Amino acid sequence: MEEPSFKDLLQLVAMNSGPLESAVELDRSSSLESAKFAAGADVLVKEGYGTFVEAFGQEVMxxxxxxxxxxxxxxxxxxxxVETATKERFKGRKVLVTVSTGVLASGKIAFEPALPADKREAIAGLPMGLLNKVILEFSTADVFPEDDGAALDNTWVLYGGDLGSREDDMAFVFRPMDTNTAIGFFGGDRAWELEKQPGRGKDAMTKLAVTAMSAMCKCDAGKALVKSRTTAWGSESWTHGAYSAALPGKSAMRGVLAKPVAHQVYFAGEACYNATYNGSFAAAYNSAIQASYTLLRCLKREDGGAPCK
Incomplete structure (x- = not known):
């Protein structure tokens, strides 16, 4: 078997720093954000993040x-x-907008008057990237590769298959939470290409991931496959992508997007937080806390007859 060259390995590193981290190609992502990003082990929720959010928000539901x-x-x-598609109208003193930059850029929400030029520039400078997952459940742990006999549980692993095409390059997390599960990742342009295939790319993503697993375990992983699921964030009308990815030189736009307009329209979400946790629940949560605090402080000042700062 031919040993990979330094150039081949460099392409894998570029894929890891670009599509698999920023969700866009390396030349379309901010190098400053890549440097600031806090990499580390992900904390997974066995029942899924949706269950967590539902439980967390029970009081306000x-x-x-x-x-x-x-x-x-x-x-x-x-x-x-605030007007809705159901023809309802809600009135108030402030509004907190938490939709993605993909939704903001789509024009699905009209602002009257139009948002200021700097806010529109921030939205354009923080377009949505795409990182999709394919989750594979196996009947046995025998399909998972080892490193010198040691299990690679909950470990980020890069896979480079055909060194000529790069079309099957991807990443995996093996056996999270001690389960016989592999989570595969496709990012950037390749993720968009796969999602455009029939069934939003489920069969194509599953086939690529199972083929990669078979190559790594030197076995037929498909025989042990129980079921698979995939994400398709690019097709989601609520997001239009997975998470925001600052263009080169546009990292500062996160702070611009987070600033309120006329002390009336406030913004929060992962795109409004710094690059340390970009694209994550932590970024969205911290941004929401900051925006809510600023909004409430403004209301309190107004109630006391003072202008907001």
Whole structure:
């Protein structure tokens, strides 16, 4: 078997730093953000993040209106008005916008008056990248490769298959939470290509991942496959991608996006936080805490007759 060259390995490193981390190709991602990103082991929720969010927000769920996407936000001297696709209108003094930059860029939410130029520049400078997962459940642990006899449990592993095409390059996390599960990752342009295939790419992603597993374990991993699931964030109308990826030279746009407009329209979400946790739950959560605190502080100042700062 031909040993990979330094050039081949360099391509894998570039894939890891670009598509598999920033969710875009390396030449379209901010090098500053790559340097600041806090890499480390992911903390997984066995029941899924959706279950966690639902449990975390139980107290506010009675006040949440589902299946009513916002279509217009108006703000001015008379306050803030939010209109939905169900023709409902809600009025208040402030609004906190938490949708992705993909939704903001799509124009699905009209702002009246239009957002300032610096805010529009920030949205354009933080486009959505794509990182999709294929989750494979196996009937046995025998399909998982080892490193000198040691298990690679919950370990990030890069796989480079055909050194000529690069089309099967991907990454894996093996046996998270001590399960016979492999989580495969495709990012950047390759993720978009796969998602455009029939079934939003499920069969194609599964085949590539099983082939990679077979090559690594030197066995037929397909025979042990129980089931598979895939994500398709690019097709999700609520996000239009997985998470934001700052263009080269645009990392500072996260701070610009986070600033409120006229002390009435506030923004939060992973795109509004610094690059340390970009694209993560931690970024979205911390951003929401900061924006909520700023909004409430402004309300308190206004109630006391003082202007917001």
């Amino acid at each position: 009675p006040h949440v209106r589902l299946n009513a996407p916002v279509t217009k936000i108006s703000y001015g001297a008379s306050g803030v008005s």
